[in-house]
Amino acid sequence: MIIRLGEGTAAGGDTLGRLPDGRVVFCEGGLPGETVRIEVVQERRDYARARVLAIEERSPERTIPPCPHAEAGCGGCQWQHVALDAQLRRKAEVVAESWRRLGRMEPPPGPLPRRVADGSYRTTLRLAVDGDGRPAYRHRRSEGTLAVDSCLVAHPLLADLMAGVRLRPPRSHPRPSDRGGRHHVRDRHGAEVGLRVGLDGGERLVLPSGGAVVVEAPVDAVVAGPKADAHLHEAAGGRRWRVSGRSFFQSGPQAADLLAETVATAAGHLDPTETIVDLYAGVGLLGGVVAGRSGCGLVAVESSPDAAGDAVANLADLDAEVCVMPVGRWSPRRRPDVVIADPARSGLGRPGVAAVVGAGARRVVLVSCDPASSARDAALFRDAGYDAVSLAVIDLFPHTFHVEVVTVYERP
Ligand SMILES: C[S@@+](CC[C@H](N)C(=O)[O-])C[C@H]1O[C@@H](n2cnc3c(N)ncnc32)[C@H](O)[C@@H]1O
Structure with a gap:
C-alpha cells in the first residue's frame, strides 16, 4: 500500500500518517511529507503500525544511514536515516507537540537545542x-x-x-x-x-x-x-565522578557535561548562603556541579545505596548531605532556594510534583527524559501555581529518538 505521511512524529520516533480507512498509522522508517510503500505489521481498532518497504517520494531530511548495521535491523539506533540537524529539529517538535497535546499548554521559549557529538558518545x-x-x-x-x-x-x-x-x-x-x-x-x-x-x-x-x-x-x-x-571514573562538569557498576550515569561524559552545563545555567545565580536540593541525584552529578561552582549548600536525595555511596564520595569536598531514601519519603528540614529533579522516564508524576512543590523552592529545574512525562509534569506544576519560564531541548542520544528536556519553573 502507498500512503503520503503527515507532518507529525510520534514520541517513539515513528512518523504519523493515515490509512485509507482513516486510522492513524505509526510508520517506522518514514519521514514527514514522504510518499512511501508500507507494510502494516500491527492492526488495532483505531490505529495501526507499519514499516516502510520503499520510498516513492523522499524527504530532503532523509540521509544514508552512517552505520551499516542500521540496514540490517540493529535496534540500537532508530533514526540513522534522519539527517543530524533534522533529528534535533524533530526532537524539539515532538517535545512541543507533547506539551500542546498532553499538557494543553505552549512550551516556554528557551535556548537553541544542542547535542553531543554524533559518534562514539556512549560509554x-x-x-x-x-x-x-x-x-x-x-x-x-x-x-x-x-x-x-x-x-x-x-x-x-x-x-x-x-x-x-x-x-x-x-x-x-x-x-x-x-x-x-x-x-x-x-x-x-x-x-x-x-x-x-x-x-x-x-x-x-x-x-x-x-x-x-x-x-x-x-x-x-x-x-x-x-x-x-x-x-x-568519569570526568564531567569540571569534576571527577566515581560511578559504581550498577549506579546510573548519563550516556557518556559528553552527555554528562552537556546536561550539567544546561542545568547549571537553568539554576541561575546562587551564592554560598543558599541551598539547593538534587532529587534523584544518582552519583551527585547535577547538584555537585551547581554546588561546586557556586559554593551553595546541597542536599542530594537518591534511593539506590550504590549511587548514594558514590555521591557521598563525589561530594565530600562540598557542603553536602546525601539522603539515601526514595523522594516520596523525603521532606526538607529548611526551605531550599532551588530544587533540581531528574527522575526516571515516567517523570515526577503527582507524588513527585507534590514533593517538589512542598519543598517551597523559588525555582525548580526539571530534567525529563521523555517528552510525554515532561508535558504531564508541566500540567501538574501549572496546577500547583508554578510558571514554566524556559525549556531547553538537548540530545544526549544522537541517531535515536531519545530526547532530554530541561524545564525551569518559578513560583510567581
Ligand atoms: C535519570 S537518573 C538521574 C541521576 C543523576 N541526576 C545524573 O544525572 O546522573 C535517576 C536516578 O534516580 C534514582 N531513583 C529512582 N527512583 C527514585 C526514587 N523514588 N527516589 C530517589 N531516587 C530514585 C535512580 O537510582 C537514579 O540514580
Whole structure:
C-alpha cells in the first residue's frame, strides 16, 4: 500500500500518517511529507503500525544511514536515516507537540537545542546475549538479536569490550576469580549484560544479570556480580565522578557535561548562603556541579545505596548531605532556594510534583527524559501555581529518538 505521511512524529520516533480507512498509522522508517510503500505489521481498532518497504517520494531530511548495521535491523539506533540537524529539529517538535497535546499548554521559549557529538558518545550499553554468547543488540523488527563487529555510537574502548566478551552457561565448577580471563558469576543463566567503560579512569566493567554464566572477557576487564564493589571514573562538569557498576550515569561524559552545563545555567545565580536540593541525584552529578561552582549548600536525595555511596564520595569536598531514601519519603528540614529533579522516564508524576512543590523552592529545574512525562509534569506544576519560564531541548542520544528536556519553573 502507498500512503503520503503527515507532518507529525510520534514520541517513539515513528512518523504519523493515515490509512485509507482513516486510522492513524505509526510508520517506522518514514519521514514527514514522504510518499512511501508500507507494510502494516500491527492492526488495532483505531490505529495501526507499519514499516516502510520503499520510498516513492523522499524527504530532503532523509540521509544514508552512517552505520551499516542500521540496514540490517540493529535496534540500537532508530533514526540513522534522519539527517543530524533534522533529528534535533524533530526532537524539539515532538517535545512541543507533547506539551500542546498532553499538557494543553505552549512550551516556554528557551535556548537553541544542542547535542553531543554524533559518534562514539556512549560509554555504557545494556545488551542482550545471542545464541553464541555474544553481547548483541535487539533486532528492530523481530524477537531476535544482532551481534555487531562495530558500533557507530559506542566509544572505541566500549566497542572493543563488546567484541571481546562471551557469556556461556557454566559447564564446570566455578572459579572464584573476578578479574580477567574466565569468570563465574553465581546466578541463573541470564540473557543480558551491561558493558561500561570509564574514560577518565580507563576501567572496563562487564555486568551480567539474571543467571549463572561463565564470562570470557579481556584481561583488563572486571566482571562484577550484583554485589561486587567495582567502580569506574568519569570526568564531567569540571569534576571527577566515581560511578559504581550498577549506579546510573548519563550516556557518556559528553552527555554528562552537556546536561550539567544546561542545568547549571537553568539554576541561575546562587551564592554560598543558599541551598539547593538534587532529587534523584544518582552519583551527585547535577547538584555537585551547581554546588561546586557556586559554593551553595546541597542536599542530594537518591534511593539506590550504590549511587548514594558514590555521591557521598563525589561530594565530600562540598557542603553536602546525601539522603539515601526514595523522594516520596523525603521532606526538607529548611526551605531550599532551588530544587533540581531528574527522575526516571515516567517523570515526577503527582507524588513527585507534590514533593517538589512542598519543598517551597523559588525555582525548580526539571530534567525529563521523555517528552510525554515532561508535558504531564508541566500540567501538574501549572496546577500547583508554578510558571514554566524556559525549556531547553538537548540530545544526549544522537541517531535515536531519545530526547532530554530541561524545564525551569518559578513560583510567581
Ligand atoms: C535519570 S537518573 C538521574 C541521576 C543523576 N541526576 C545524573 O544525572 O546522573 C535517576 C536516578 O534516580 C534514582 N531513583 C529512582 N527512583 C527514585 C526514587 N523514588 N527516589 C530517589 N531516587 C530514585 C535512580 O537510582 C537514579 O540514580
